[in-house]
Amino acid sequence: MSEQDDREQTKARRHRERQQRLKEKVDAKIAAATEERGVLLVLTGNGKGKSTAGFGTVARAVGHGKRAAVVQFIKGAWECGERNLLEPAGVPFFVMRTGFTWETQNKEQDIAAAEQTWADAERLLADPAIDLVLLDELTYMLSYHYLELERVLSALKHRPAHQHVVITGRACHRALIELADTVSEVQPVKHAFEAGIKAQPGFDY
Secondary structure, three states: OOHHHHHHHHHHHHHHHHHHHHHHHHHHHHHHOOOOOOOEEEEEOOOOOHHHHHHHHHHHHHHOOOOEEEEEOOOOOOOOHHHHHHHHHOOOEEEOOOOOHHHHOOHHHHHHHHHHHHHHHHHHHOOOOOOEEEEEOHHHHHHOOOOOHHHHHHHHHOOOOOOEEEEEOOOOOHHHHHHOOEEEEOOOOOOHHHHOOOOOOOOOO
16 A cells, blocks of 8 residues: 555545544434424524525425414515415415605504504414414514514413524514524625615515
């Protein structure tokens, strides 16, 4: 055996040893994760893709035969590609429909719409037949003080034990972050909009 062959075999052996140690650690974590219950996932941060990730989780649930529902805050009456896909698959949508606050410029109207939409969310969060609820852009309702924090926290805490919830939006309130099981923060590096590229159907919405 040449010296080169010996070096290659040594590298291969060390790689197998490292991978085996990694496998043992991963297997141990999997074995230790025995609790099965609903997970509260928060997707926050200033980067693009939070709602997209939330809808991906809804699609995954539906693909496994689970019942999911979507509540959208902030969103206006414009077409939603995810809704076009998921509603015919049995996913109900409850949409605030007021659009962005700089468009409505009517705080009282926005608060009334937020409260009405949250009432829909509360019914879903109390329904044991619903396996997953997406609360898209909910964080803004707390940042703008359109909804009472304790009311939101209470509904999340008292939901059916098996029910998963995904919350999206920037500047998530610290109380939601503390309550959540998983929190992911999406940070911007570049955004096409800043370069003058318009939002486009099939990609941005």
